[in-house]
Amino acid sequence: MASRCFGTRTLTISKPVHVARYHDYVRVASKAGSIRVPLNSHNVIGIVNSRGNRSQQEDFYGFASLSLDPEELRISVKKAHGIDWNPDLVDEMYARQVLYVGIYDGHGGSAVAQYLRQELHGLFESVNKAMIPDLFAWIKEIGGYFKRFKGGAIAPWIDGTNKEEMTLEARATLAFFEVDKNMSSDTAAQTCGATSSVALLQSLDAPSTPFFSAQKLALTVAHCGDTRVILCPTNGSSAFPMTESHHADSHIESIRLRRMMGSSLITDSYGESRWMGALANTRCLGDLRYKRFGITPEPEVRTKLLDGKEWAYMVLVSDGISSILSDDEIVDLARDAANPKKAAERILAFSEELGGDDNATAIVVPLAGWGKIEGPDQTKDLREYRRRQASKP
Template sequence: MLSCLTQRTSRSSSSLLLKKCYHDYIRGFTPGGGVIRVPLVSPKVIGVVNSRGIRSHQEDFYSFVTLSLDPEELRLSVKKAHGVDWDPSSVGDVLARQAVFIGIYDGHGGSAVSQYLRQELHGLVESVNKSHIPELYAWIQEIGGYFKRFKGGALAPWINNPEDAPPLDLEARMTQAFFEVDQHLLALTVAHCGDTRVLLCSTDAGKVCPMTENHHADARVEAIRLRRMMGSSLITDSFGESRWMGALANTRCLGDLRYKKFGVTPEPEVRTKLLEGSEWAYLVLISDGISSILSDSEVVDLARNAPDPKTAAERILSFAEELGAEDNATVIVVPLAGWGKIQGPDSTRELREYRRMQAVGSERQRRM
């Protein structure tokens, strides 16, 4: 799941949307006509850490680039999702076209798909063409099974006469890109993309706003979708974990064509949120090597008061490893307008200390 976030300052003349331009920096202009480049690779701009855990190979990958999108498409997307008629001309053509794309790819059972996504997904998101949707929809229908009753979802307006339809919005663009990359992956191994977490941290006491829901068969959204189309094929394994068709923890993924007709889909769940001024401190993306150990609130609290995003990401990974994390793990921290301005108590501090002591005690017992 990829969340498209739009940030708007309190002054309309300074409106900023996180948008597109194929580089590892954001480009803009000073009032005097000079050029500004903000490098995404700087640990003070985006903080990233990852670990392969106890595995002999790395399956987690990530990417961040700036893309270049049609400002009109972005304007329509913001208006559709939030009722705000953003004016691209207020920031100039160069900045208005730029969108920051951040992806985190957790490959289970191999790294081939997650590596491919790191290299290719952002390019597909940028280059999709609405004229290809009818052919893509025909391919989706050929899969059969679950997709016999699939009406196109976010792509529905462009299935017939796409040239006469309006421009793509961000939800449709993401959906088309996900289906197209799934087409390209028919010969590759499984990639789980259904349980990466994307979390917003508020400056109001560090409250967390999850931007994703894990795509497990027993999750509310997935249970409704699958029962409506397929009935129930949910099986609980010997460890008490729910598995779709008795095999898959995730019911949305890129790759693994053999399960597609049984309801597993590459269709992304797309959510947007308008970020007003300094209301939000930072965005955290984590793979399930972290989320399987830490709660959402613990994750965002660990990043509090860090001097920079890189240090914040390292604190999250380090604590998860203290508690026994052994899976591949990746953390990306993106500062927002409210960075360093969180007010209120750290609500999970005592819980984290208790969990740390429990982990230390368990390790001592194991060594005795």
Template sequence: MSQRYSPLSLSCNSLRTQRRRRVSPPSASAARYHDYIRFQTGGGVGRIPLLSPNFIGLVNSRGNRAYQQDFYGFATLSLNPHELQHTLRTKLNYDWDPSGLPEFITSQVHFIGLYDGHGGSTASQFSRQEFHALFENAHPSHIPDLYEWIKELGGYFSKRLRPQPLLPWLQDPNSKAVFDLEARATTAFFEVDRGLSGEKEARVSGATASIALLQTLDKPAPPFFAAENVALTVAHVGDTSVAVCATDGGVTPMTTKHHPGTPLESTRLRRVMGSGLVTDSFGEARWMGVLENTRSLGDFKYKPFGVTPEPEVREKLLKGSECSHIVLTSDGISSLVSHEEVNDLVRFSPTPAEGAKRVLAFAESVGSEDNATVIVIPLLGWGKPQGRDATKELRDYKIDQAASRRRM
């Protein structure tokens, strides 16, 4: 968003009200998520905390802003193995055989979320607290009622929106279609938005969000950072970023920015809403003259004009030995630092934590003043970089240019 507002915090009473309003189906299980990874060992079962300082690299900076609007969340979810098996078969053409594995392994999916607030921290804080639970407990029986709420948003949502992944249950609430990860993610993003709808601050504030889901496919099942076969699913709205980084320096972006000037979003919005794209005095595209992100959580003032929480969902089968890491960044990083620069800064670092720190330090050295978050998730190829640091000269040049501007 192009505007900044004073910091806003969630009302505890309002959160409790939203929790009371949320109705789970009789078949929904109690929450089983936790904050550690379980894996098979020669002698039984091992556990590693997701936020172990020697595991995932994480930095989170306020920058020069008056308050922090970037938040993040980690959890290990327990999902239906049949749902996971179907997703792997239909989306990745991968036949996963869970037989012989313990139930806690076949249902285990690791959830990493990055939430970048704008106009206040209401939506990003709510996402940090609630998103993983809503994701785990999403259920097809929620969809008809959820869709009735969606239509009440009016405008764009009453004219067109029928989220494609949810169509089987909109056409027949008793559909026997498999509730795959794309349908689950779509339901969860709308559930988060519905949870936010009772917050008055969410009328003029919101958050972009990127969710990375990791599932180990090896037998026996090591932790995903030691596995050769890993399934990655990314669900995303806005301009937070997820990328898979190879040991040889290659990068595969898993997200695209949902800005009004991009072909995907301009086509979506013009088809239903007609004109609304405005270019500001700096040459930047803004929807309705205000909005930088055309998909987000919250921002209810702009929902009738097409600002949707419907995520873009992508899947990828990873060969762990060929991949160094996955990196998530907020736009305080990605607006100034390319995927390739991030990859080189991280893959030549001794630890994921040091890699995340190096990315933040570089972004600040070339002018980042925004809230900034970097999350580095190591994979089997971690610590085995190939080739040279191809972006070093460009990074040095950008640092010199930034220093020159500061001296002027």
């Protein structure tokens, strides 16, 4: 169910027409020229996807090598990390190359998650600042919560006069809102939605290197809901989360919603907090009938500058796994695997062994520290205990 990108095609989602340049491979510089390394190789990105015991599959994912404006990338790196990256030090083809990996967890149906699988990577590449004034006018028409919305990361471009390039944060915000706008005429999107986490990896090395061997990487994560992005360090310390679940009672969401909407938090019969008595996640794409009540597609964007050798891999999981396993268990399960595919399989298999029966997806993206984790497996004893408990009648 991967969103695979073959060749060049013309997108008709937004105007002006954009000729897509994304691919399902990364270009790697060599003495012989440019080599194409396929992203669907088990050694490049490892992915497993299971329906569990559910009647339909609502988990999906996508990956692509995007081609983005080097000036936008330069500005983003400067603002996020305070460093001067010079795209002129590498060929433009490599300066534009950004790895995109997305995980999408649907609820109430698969329509929105499937749309994300098919289109979100293309939207990330194709959106531009000229679209922002019209998009913002549409957002304000939603009313309710969005009457007071100021635009967030896209605010500088609302009046259409700002000539500066967008940042990656603005691009992510624009793309996520554009999904809701594009699906606003789809009846299914009124009553179903999807959470989403998108990770963007940009090599800052000169000469250019691919993400899996880069010594310096800029990571940007755009996140809505309770899918997760986790980094595994090579020094044996704890997992490093790049996302926080957007549940109604989480710190960041309770502040946002109470400031703008008052309180509509209701605890259901299982003891779970739900907004409007219906939604566990207060940021998602789709669920359009709830937008005016504070459900937003505005992503929380976090960035991190990575010294490649200090990080072994990045893991993306849906809540079918994170509701069963801790972050540390997830990254420990992946250590010492033969390849990223085997690492992802281990994560899924253990969550199912402990009783996980939901849709579940695990994605493992290797970094320069792959296979170089130091120290003991910190959760091994805990996992063995949980395995024994789960096997008891």
